[in-house]
Amino acid sequence: MSRQARSPSHHVDTGTPILAVSGLSKRYGEREALRAVSFQAYAGEQVAVIGPNGAGKTTLLSIIAGIQQPSAGTVDRAPGEVGWVPQEPAVYSKLTVAENLELFARLEKIAAPRRIVERMLELTGLGERSDELLANLSGGSRQRVNIAVGLLCEPGVLLLDEPSSSLDPRQRERLWEFIDGLAERGTGVVFSTHNVAEAERHADRVLVLADGELLFSGSAESLAAEASKNAPAENFEEAFVTFLRESGH
């Protein structure tokens, strides 16, 4: 089994958590989408939420982001401390890159909106395309603007829902370089993904959700080790599938 680890200089501050989720449950009528999920995230940490379809990954992230209300449980995070990057770019296609950033910066009530826009353009590498309409950009560039909007308020934690699902491999690589860079600068990153290889490669910790239940919280290595107790797995994806099967999912 081979893993491509993140930069060795990467540091996770495990002091005070910047996000604490406790006993989070969500019901839609008779169906339980989340069952008492608890975890914490720290500055500079990348947490991957993985699981099969319908596991409750998007529900968990959208409750942390404040889009949905939980049926039970709490989310502790400072107001404005959570940046949100939905799966589909949530930006205006008839506005330019700069106009989108400036609009959301003003809505975030940032003191110097133009300055932060310049910074985000530089960070996302979209400076030369700042006057282009979003409608004319590629999926990858749109996703970069989408992430930049999530970062405008310089949040302690950035939530990303399937950030690379609509991107080609090259765009995906650039995106992860960008996200890794954020984490290295101290931003906590919680992302959901179907691509377990991405979780293995970029996450400091993985949370395995299935049927709304948190089955595992730990490093990718420990998940692989857990799944390989009885029979060694060829790779992390196989280990993950074995783990789910052994957990009854």
Place this chain on the structure above:
Amino acid sequence: MLRKDLVILRRSRLLVGVLVLYPVLIALLIGFAISRAPAKPKVAIVNLSPPGQAIEIGNNRLGISHYTSSLTSGITPVALSSRAAAVQAVSSGRVLAAVVLPADITQKLSSVLTQAHIEILYNGNALEQSFVQSTINSALAQANLTLSQEIKQLAAEDIDLILKGGNFDVLGSSHEILGLKNITSVLHEVLRVQPPGPVRSKLERVSSFAEFAAQNLDLSKEVLATVSQPIQIKDRLLHGDRTPLDSYAVVVAVSISLMFICVLLAAGGLALEREEHTLARLTRGPPALVSRSVVLAEKTLLAGGCSFLVAFGMLAGISAFVHLDWGRAQFWLLSLAAASLAFGALGIALGALAREVRAASLLAFLLALPLAFLALVPAGSVAGGLYEVIRVVSFVFPFKAALEALDAAVNRASPGVGVSVAHLAGLTAGYVLLARGALSRST
């Protein structure tokens, strides 16, 4: 948010083009239609009566042209010489219909005892047939009325002659008639000098009859007028002022344009936020970047403001064709503002129900068009139960209330501006609550 939406609107050229051109076209069409007299259909007239013949009533002659000129008042006449030519003209579509006056028409009209018949030739589909029948029937009714009035006039002159006396011509020679009233005075003079006896007694009886006949014949002119037009209309409007048809058409055109622009813009604007996935980003929290109420208010105001400006521009433009009382402009503004808000609220409710712009636009069209049509159905034109249903539907949809508010503002129609504006305010509140609920539920 408002600035952002204005920028998006400015960049949506096709949408803005449709939103501006549509009401302008409506306004121009209304103005053009109202400022022009209605087109008169071409109808062939074939007069087969011999030249020089006239309708003879008593001692008077009435040319057949009196009749044909009345007949052609509502049409564009095309004179043809034969029935065959008329058949050919109708078959080829050169004329809509043909009226054939038979050779014996003057004789039959002169006889008074026999009804005259004319022949109408027409062609075409059911709609054209219906149009021809109503046009020709209307023209015939007018011609018959004119003819009966002419006959009444001639009869009245003859009665006058019998009553008051005078000269009349028979076969070129003039004769003097004494007249019933003169007979009475002559008889009274004779009776004054006539000694009592059988002759005086007979003369007194003749005098009494002459007096009786003179008094009753005097009444016969009024009887003739009543018989020629037995029912006269005296109409009275219970509430408000009488609304001219042209200014009511203006009100309908402006209301329809206002409704479409406002509902489409509000529904599309809110649906766009969902289609672009920005609504969740804007309203997540606490603290939310923008609350749902502010988003709804902004969409309502944007749609309402744009449609208000276009509708007011339409009214101002149409006033070049139709007289509108600018002294009531403050009522126009009030009713347009209330209607814009109500339509905007309906639009955001539709936008909250739909998840994308196309679905919202389709929903807005499918709902607005038939409901506006229902609001224009007049009372008594459909079965009672069905009309009650229409009334209820029209009450909960802002079009009828908007139409009534604008009609009251422009034409002083009933109910007044205040009642309709209050109705619109209630509908606005209701639709805003509906939109709020739909938005909370869907997110």
